């Protein structure tokens with residue numbers, strides 16, 4: 001699946017919303033004029049299959065092979081499941097924090113120290129959620145080979161956070177691809193695009209302390 005195809009699909013199913021007055025609040029607290037709801041892709045078998053196939057191709061590049069697919073709770077879980085199913089690999093998922101009852105697990109499913117894992121996330125903003133999942137797996141002795149997501153905003157702070165941790169990450173499509181497509185489809189004018197690009201350089205600009 002090409003990045004521009006994914007963006008077209010996300011736009012076609014209404015997964016991308018832009019609000020220039022009543023901002024969205026991201027999990028990080030950032031107030032954003034954009035929200036990309038990749039959860040909607042679950043409801044479209046062709047799109048979710050193409051996403052899984054693209055992830056599988058990326059994962060198959062790794063040598064030695066990957067032992068386990070790890071989904072980030074919650075939105076990464078179904079995509080991790082479809083990838084694990086296609087690859088006939090074990091799957092686990094990682095909660096944002098350990099359960100307060102039951103077995104107190106943060107990682108659900110079976111992992112063994114020394115296994116090589118790919119972490120599947122639906123979206124990367126600051127990277128905090130997927131890095132926390134990768135950290136939990138690493139703490140359990142698992143090697144993080146790559147973090148994959150459907151979409152990334154490509155925020156500088158996320159890039160720095162991944163680099164600092166030494167995790168490799170990639171996404172099928174980016175905010176850049178989204179802006180290209182919005183201009184292409186005449187949804188956004190070139191000067192509006194500039195503003196959206198500017199906001200990405202300083203994503204906390206609308207966030208009150």
Ligand SMILES: O=P(O)(O)OC[C@H]1O[C@H](OP(=O)(O)OP(=O)(O)O)[C@H](O)[C@@H]1O
Nearest residue numbers: 027028073074075124125126127128129
């Ligand atoms: O890179 P980050 O700044 O961490 O932001 C991205 C995370 O935010 C969203 O999850 P959300 O917290 O909304 O929870 P959900 O997956 O349970 O819907 C998204 O699904 C990512 O997990």
Ligand SMILES: O=C(O)c1cc(=O)[nH]c(=O)[nH]1
Nearest residue numbers: 026027034035036037125
């Ligand atoms: O950072 C987030 O919370 C976030 C941003 C976004 O565009 N979509 C989403 O589901 N979460």
